[in-house]
Amino acid sequence: MELSYQSTRGGQANVTASQAILQGLAADGGLFMPTQIPKLDIALETLASMTYQETAYEVMKLFLTDYTEEELKSCIKRAYDSKFDTEEIAPLAKAAGAYYLELFHGSTIAFKDMALSILPHLMTTAAKKNHVDKEIVILTATSGDTGKAAMAGFADVPGTRIIVFYPKDGVSKIQELQMRTQKGDNTCVVAIHGNFDDAQTGVKKLFGDVRFTSGLAEKGFQFSSANSINIGRLVPQVVYYVYAYVKLLENEEIQKGEKINVVVPTGNFGNILAAYLAKEMGIPIDKLICASNENKVLYDFFATGTYDRNREFILTSSPSMDILISSNLERLIYLSAGCDAEKNKELMAQLGEKGVYTVTQKMREAMADIKGGSASQKEDADEISRVFKGAGYLMDTHTGVASAVYQKYVAETGDPTKAVIASTASPYKFAHSVMEAIAGSQEGKEEFALIDEMSALSGLPVPNAVEEIRHAPIRHSRECDVEDMEAEVRDILGL
Numbered sequence: 001m002e003l004s005y006q007s008t009r010g011g012q013a014n015v016t017a018s019q020a021i022l023q024g025l026a027a028d029g030g031l032f033m034p035t036q037i038p039k040l041d042i043a044l045e046t047l048a049s050m051t052y053q054e055t056a057y058e059v060m061k062l063f064l065t066d067y068t069e070e071e072l073k074s075c076i077k078r079a080y081d082s083k084f085d086t087e088e089i090a091p092l093a094k095a096a097g098a099y100y101l102e103l104f105h106g107s108t109i110a111f112k113d114m115a116l117s118i119l120p121h122l123m124t125t126a127a128k129k130n131h132v133d134k135e136i137v138i139l140t141a142t143s144g145d146t147g148k149a150a151m152a153g154f155a156d157v158p159g160t161r162i163i164v165f166y167p168k169d170g171v172s173k174i175q176e177l178q179m180r181t182q183k184g185d186n187t188c189v190v191a192i193h194g195n196f197d198d199a200q201t202g203v204k205k206l207f208g209d210v211r212f213t214s215g216l217a218e219k220g221f222q223f224s225s226a227n228s229i230n231i232g233r234l235v236p237q238v239v240y241y242v243y244a245y246v247k248l249l250e251n252e253e254i255q256k257g258e259k260i261n262v263v264v265p266t267g268n269f270g271n272i273l274a275a276y277l278a279k280e281m282g283i284p285i286d287k288l289i290c291a292s293n294e295n296k297v298l299y300d301f302f303a304t305g306t307y308d309r310n311r312e313f314i315l316t317s318s319p320s321m322d323i324l325i326s327s328n329l330e331r332l333i334y335l336s337a338g339c340d341a342e343k344n345k346e347l348m349a350q351l352g353e354k355g356v357y358t359v360t361q362k363m364r365e366a367m368a369d370i371k372g373g374s375a376s377q378k379e380d381a382d383e384i385s386r387v388f389k390g391a392g393y394l395m396d397t398h399t400g401v402a403s404a405v406y407q408k409y410v411a412e413t414g415d416p417t418k419a420v421i422a423s424t425a426s427p428y429k430f431a432h433s434v435m436e437a438i439a440g441s442q443e444g445k446e447e448f449a450l451i452d453e454m455s456a457l458s459g460l461p462v463p464n465a466v467e468e469i470r471h472a473p474i475r476h477s478r479e480c481d482v483e484d485m486e487a488e489v490r491d492i493l494g495l
């Protein structure tokens with residue numbers, strides 16, 4: 001049976017999966033959602049003996065129903081290969097009483113690789129299926145990790161170009177170097193004088209500007225997105241929650257039917273929404289714990305039912321979570337309103353106009369399994385240090401936020417349910433903050449010196465992704481003001 005997709009704001013329906021992936025954002029500014037969330041049609045014990053790639057097929061085929069078996073298997077095979085430094089692709093590490101699901105073994109050492117190593121294949125396959133004759137321009141806003149992972153996936157892919165906007169002072173040194181040294185004739189990186197929300201809002205505005213997009217179409221270009229607003233990002237992310245659960249079963253860490261909690265360090269609400277979808281598909285997940293840093297707009301939302309972005313934007317040591325407008329929350333709002341697009345549209349209009357909205361009591365009840373938590377930069381650093389010194393396990397600053405929030409959750413509730421914590425980046429990506437957490441002030445130290453010290457201290461080898469940029473030449477130096485993003489895109493495309 002074919003699954004169709006529709007906009008969360010009601011303006012587009014009967015869209016196939018491949019069309020939704022090609023388009024990225026719906027024409028009315030909404031996000032694409034399937035008309036129903038499919039249930040896993042295979043026993044978990046059977047899944048438990050499968051490889052990551054086989055599991056990916058079993059999960060993704062249920063969502064991407066207009067891809068043939070051959071097309072989907074080919075995309076999966078090309079995505080999850082030796083670009084990952086372990087055959088497990090997403091290994092689980094048990095440390096200090098929790099299971100860390102390591103999602104950073106891909107080529108850019110952050111969890112964005114889990115979806116962005118397959119998205120280019122899904123997209124070029126979709127272009128073929130839908131007879132697209134235009135060049136696809138991927139417009140991407142990044143809080144630091146998406147940009148690099150998307151460029152790594154799309155670099156030199158024929159028929160595509162990719163333009164990445166990142167907040168100039170809002171990413172780590174390694175994140176910035178990774179992007180600015182990116183190779184590929186079709187890649188372009190722009191630092192904007194603003195924060196991530198400015199970048200994402202600017203990109204969404206371009207998508208919604210009919211005058212601009214139709215002008216581009218005349219010149220032979222068509223936009224798409226590599227952000228998690230694209231359903232082609234979310235579907236591959238569901239896979240690793242299914243995989244983690246069945247591996248726990250296989251390793252007899254849990255019993256058949258036993259529920260687990262899942263803890264996710266959250267920014268744009270994409271990763272945790274994928275866990276929510278895994279739960280809806282039938283994975284025994286009890287609580288979803290949504291961990292925020294000091295930009296705790298989501299924590300406040302789950303505590304009160306009011307989303308209020310009118311607050312100071314704080315630059316923290318977990319920059320990929322420095323976000324006040326979490327785009328994918330719109331998908332949860334839509335689902336919890338019983339797929340009522342009108343209600344969702346009304347709330348999103350309030351968000352756009354006043355920056356604040358309140359959901360109904362009924363909607364709050366529908367999302368009761370999601371618990372918000374937040375951790376300060378100090379709590380984050382203390383947690384990294386505690387787990388490193390106590391259990392010899394070193395985590396990055398984003399995972400540190402999740403781990404700290406989980407500790408607080410257990411202290412408050414006494415909940416004995418076993419927990420999987422999404423570990424979203426290698427500690428090497430945030431060397432400065434991680435070294436400060438485990439070894440005190442590192443002021444004035446050079447980034448690569450810190451990286452070598454971290455390796456000596458932790459015994460973890462320096463990943464290729466970091467060695468690669470140690471001496472790589474800078475290839476991108478564009479900068480612009482937020483208001484000039486459209487002009488920048490025109491200039492890049494030669495319009």
Ligand SMILES: *Cc1c(COP(=O)(O)O)cnc(C)c1O
Nearest residue numbers: 145267268269270271320398424
């Ligand atoms: C993107 C990112 C996050 C936040 O994920 P969302 O899907 O945006 O909620 C957390 N940690 C790291 C390292 C990231 O790159």
